[in-house]
Amino acid sequence: MRRDLLFRSLVMMIALVFGANMLVKAQVATPRTTECKFIEGITVDADMEAAWDDAVEETLNYDSGGADLPDPTDRSGTFRTAWDNDFIYFFFDLKDDVLIPWTEESGKAEYETDNVEVFFNMDLSNDNEDGSYTSDAIQLRFNQGLEDNHQSNHGNWKGSEVYADDGWEYMITETGEGYVLEAKIPWVGIRPEEITIEEGLEFGFEVSFGDADDETNWREGILTWANDTGADNSWQDTRCFGVMKLVGGGGAVDPGTGIAESASSNIQIAPNPVNNLLKISGVANQNIAITNLMGQLVMEINAAAAQVELDVAGLQSGIYLVNVNGAIKKFVKK
Numbered sequence: 001m002r003r004d005l006l007f008r009s010l011v012m013m014i015a016l017v018f019g020a021n022m023l024v025k026a027q028v029a030t031p032r033t034t035e036c037k038f039i040e041g042i043t044v045d046a047d048m049e050a051a052w053d054d055a056v057e058e059t060l061n062y063d064s065g066g067a068d069l070p071d072p073t074d075r076s077g078t079f080r081t082a083w084d085n086d087f088i089y090f091f092f093d094l095k096d097d098v099l100i101p102w103t104e105e106s107g108k109a110e111y112e113t114d115n116v117e118v119f120f121n122m123d124l125s126n127d128n129e130d131g132s133y134t135s136d137a138i139q140l141r142f143n144q145g146l147e148d149n150h151q152s153n154h155g156n157w158k159g160s161e162v163y164a165d166d167g168w169e170y171m172i173t174e175t176g177e178g179y180v181l182e183a184k185i186p187w188v189g190i191r192p193e194e195i196t197i198e199e200g201l202e203f204g205f206e207v208s209f210g211d212a213d214d215e216t217n218w219r220e221g222i223l224t225w226a227n228d229t230g231a232d233n234s235w236q237d238t239r240c241f242g243v244m245k246l247v248g249g250g251g252a253v254d255p256g257t258g259i260a261e262s263a264s265s266n267i268q269i270a271p272n273p274v275n276n277l278l279k280i281s282g283v284a285n286q287n288i289a290i291t292n293l294m295g296q297l298v299m300e301i302n303a304a305a306a307q308v309e310l311d312v313a314g315l316q317s318g319i320y321l322v323n324v325n326g327a328i329k330k331f332v333k334k
């Protein structure tokens with residue numbers, strides 16, 4: 001018995017040593033990765049609602065100076081991400097001791113004052129060997145103190161007006177220790193035509209948090225999430241990016257978030273999730289309206305029989321509501 005215990009302890013010790021070794025190697029050899037979860041019900045108001053509880057929290061890990069990280073009160077930060085079929089969402093919690101917003105009078109470029117940038121490289125299959133931006137790579141900026149501005153220097157920038165029309169929103173609130181930033185960016189402004197936004201998609205992603213603390217000086221440092229090279233290079237080198245993977249959505253997500261279903265209804269729907277044909281029963285002589293979560297009507301029929309079959313193959317992946325005479329059922333289109 002004792003020998004057995006001794007043997008097991010030895011095995012565990014060896015495993016620990018090996019495990020630690022592999023962890024160190026992994027940090028050097030593999031790019032940083034994160035998961036972006038399918039979450040609905042986020043409102044861009046610089047307030048972290050309960051929906052964000054499900055999101056992965058990431059830390060800004062590296063400083064562009066290459067040296068040790070600065071004092072956390074000078075600049076430090078965490079962020080969360082989420083996605084749905086139309087948007088990618090961000091919530092940044094940033095510590096910054098002196099806020100230098102961009103103003104017209106400052107005479108500075110937007111990237112020189114306090115700001116956050118996000119970078120996307122949506123197609124990982126076409127990257128240039130030297131890391132120079134492919135047409136699907138993009139750099140976008142949120143400026144502290146400038147809520148209607150979203151600039152980009154490089155990549156597939158479609159212009160801030162296009163983004164505003166497509167629903168780009170962000171809001172910043174000062175916290176006393178820095179600021180929080182909540183944002184949503186429409187996929188339509190990020191993704192190339194050939195990339196489908198769906199569960200399992202992996203793409204290049206990076207964040208940089210630029211910090212200026214003196215109106216007379218330039219930005220004095222940048223914190224990054226993935227780039228551990230010590231050089232401020234993400235704006236021109238996609239090899240500095242990490243990888244983000246979309247998880248959830250397309251049936252894996254609990255459709256119980258947001259609008260409540262009617263519990264006491266005779267209506268039954270199957271299968272759920274559905275690919276092509278959705279059977280709806282308990283609906284004789286009633287009007288059936290299918291809406292998306294934004295309330296837009298996507299299909300409508302009058303049910304002559306007690307059971308009808310709807311061809312939903314043409315609907316985009318996501319969660320939909322079946323409205324029958326005020327009763328609501330949800331289904332997920334794969």
Ligand SMILES: [Ca+2]
Nearest residue numbers: 043045047049
């Ligand atoms: Ca919010």
Ligand SMILES: [Ca+2]
Nearest residue numbers: 074096097098
């Ligand atoms: Ca600072």
Ligand SMILES: [Ca+2]
Nearest residue numbers: 123126127134
């Ligand atoms: Ca690419």
Ligand SMILES: [Ca+2]
Nearest residue numbers: 096098212213
């Ligand atoms: Ca600052």
